Amino acid sequence: MAVLPALLAHLRGATNAVLVAPPGAGKTTAVAPALLGEPWCTGEILVLSPRRLAARAAAERMATNAGEPVGQTFGYATRMDTRRSAGTRVTVITEGIFVARIQADPELAGVSAVLFDEVHERSLDGDFGLALAVDAQAGFRPDLRLVAMSATLDGARFAAMMGGAPVIESEGRAHPLTLRHIGRRAEARIEDEVASAVRRALGEEQGGVLVFLPGVAEIERVADRLAGLPDDIALHLLHGSIDPPLQRAAIQAEPDGRRKLVLATSIAETSLTIPGIRIVVDSGLARRPRYDRQAGMTRLVTERASQAAVTQRAGRAARQGPGVA
Structure with missing residues (x-):
């Protein structure tokens, strides 16, 4: 630095x-x-x-x-x-x-x-x-x-x-980052739109892909929709409910050199460098704890990710080289 x-x-x-x-x-x-x-x-x-x-x-x-x-x-x-x-x-x-x-x-x-x-x-x-x-x-x-x-x-x-x-x-970014907004149809399910964006990214760009989704259920549904990917792509799920060895496997380099595809919650939003990741696909959503005054308890709410959060997410793509988000 x-x-x-x-x-x-x-x-x-x-x-x-x-x-x-x-x-x-x-x-x-x-x-x-x-x-x-x-x-x-x-x-x-x-x-x-x-x-x-x-x-x-x-x-x-x-x-x-x-x-x-x-x-x-x-x-x-x-x-x-x-x-x-x-x-x-x-x-x-x-x-x-x-x-x-x-x-x-x-x-x-x-x-x-x-x-x-x-x-x-x-x-x-x-x-x-x-x-x-x-x-x-x-x-x-x-x-x-x-x-x-x-x-x-x-x-x-x-x-x-x-x-x-x-x-x-500290001014400037170590590597250039290209930002693209592809939008999504309001009537479509978020899982379908994200899966489509992932397949498009895999076909048009080089390098690993990191996908941000609001929760575990969305991750599992997107994984189902991505069934049948080529053998040279290693699919990982990354969230707080999986065991630490599986979390480590998701953020480490692939030992066989395959292309990495990680479906993650905001757990991967900050402080992580995942080897080989050059593309970030962001759903734009986050699940955060919010206090409900009427119920007198804290509950998880799905909401739009903050500007600070999406900036951090995009930054995962350009930590080791030029990236696309």
Whole structure:
């Protein structure tokens, strides 16, 4: 990342920063390892990720770059799945794990920095965790470094919340991305339209295809409609309900060199680089938890994906080369 020197220089004399970098710039896996060499960084670095899959993938990527197995210098901690040791210096954790940790230990003893990745997603745990960290910094840990990171962040608003922290921006995208809007018929089922778009993309473009759908049911119905694909195409389903080994298979390179086709929920929206993906097909829909005042409970609602979300989704296509979305 071209802006790393500026970020490191700032954090030597200040405690807060906001980093805005486009998808594929490497902020998730580049910033934390760079901070380890700083004189003020004598403890652990926590990297907050909004999803368990992204947390595991980020830790595994940093460990691979360092030439060591995950769980040594670089580890992760998610619900029901943890890989870390006494020597772990960088731990990627989900937002819920961080909230529980800072509530149990408001001083964050032994922690030198907290990096909030993909803060634009604005989850309850993410916002609450950032507020608690800012409060802990003001009351207990003036030396604690806090960095908010995203590709589509409203930097000024978060900078104000973090005491007027500077916004450090990385300009430009590493690879060109071509955007195409093909639309869909209002009377047609979303599964039929997406399956048609996938077959069109496979026929007109080169490289793997990542498809975003709102939920598991839509993924399974699209998979049914894509039956009979050529043998050189490897179809994967990717959502939070499948086992971690199947999730890893979906985001790793195909061992036999086949073309990858991944049908995913928003679990693949951020912080992931899937080898070989050059095309993104986006349904434009997302299923989000929303509080129902009348029922007094939270329920899942299918709605149009936000502009920030569709920008992140499109960015998956151009992380390793020119892409189409």
